[in-house]
Amino acid sequence: MKHILISACLLGQACRYDGQSKTYAAIENLWHMPDVTLIPFCPEQGGGLPTPRPASEQQGDRVVTETGADVTEEYERGADQALRLARLYSCTWAVLKEKSPSCGSGEIYDGTFSRTLTAGDGVTAARLKAAGIRVVGEKHLQPLLAALRHVGV
Ligand code: SF4
Numbered sequence: 001m002k003h004i005l006i007s008a009c010l011l012g013q014a015c016r017y018d019g020q021s022k023t024y025a026a027i028e029n030l031w032h033m034p035d036v037t038l039i040p041f042c043p044e045q046g047g048g049l050p051t052p053r054p055a056s057e058q059q060g061d062r063v064v065t066e067t068g069a070d071v072t073e074e075y076e077r078g079a080d081q082a083l084r085l086a087r088l089y090s091c092t093w094a095v096l097k098e099k100s101p102s103c104g105s106g107e108i109y110d111g112t113f114s115r116t117l118t119a120g121d122g123v124t125a126a127r128l129k130a131a132g133i134r135v136v137g138e139k140h141l142q143p144l145l146a147a148l149r150h151v152g153v
Pocket residue numbers: 006007008009010015016017041042043044045097100102103
């Protein structure tokens with residue numbers, strides 16, 4: 001059995017900052033693969049933030065809301081918990097929601113709250129990557145699907 005950590009909002013949990021989920025059709029490919037168990041987790045909720053909550057973006061090494069509140073500690077706590085869960089289930093891969101200040105991988109919003117993207121990782125994505133866990137976004141599942149089909153994880 002292969003365990004894959006996944007952003008809970010991608011599985012339909014209404015845990016986003018706006019109280020919505022963000023399902024994506026390709027996740028169905030994972031859901032129905034034999035011997036794969038998805039481990040859902042929302043690091044922002046896990047870090048102690050409420051839902052709904054103000055939108056947040058990274059500004060340097062801090063995470064702030066659009067009204068200027070510093071929520072870095074909650075984001076760091078959520079990242080710690082995500083890593084703990086990934087290790088508990090021996091996850092070597094994670095599927096994380098793209099562009100999120102927690103889960104985004106490769107590109108995130110630039111901290112100006114103008115919907116402008118820049119290169120970078122969300123706090124949780126960075127934490128998992130630093131621990132050697134491979135992170136893919138929901139629109140870039142091919143490396144994971146290839147590994148599951150041909151190599152094993
Ligand atoms: Fe989804 Fe991650 Fe945002 Fe939680 S923190 S709502 S799992 S993108």
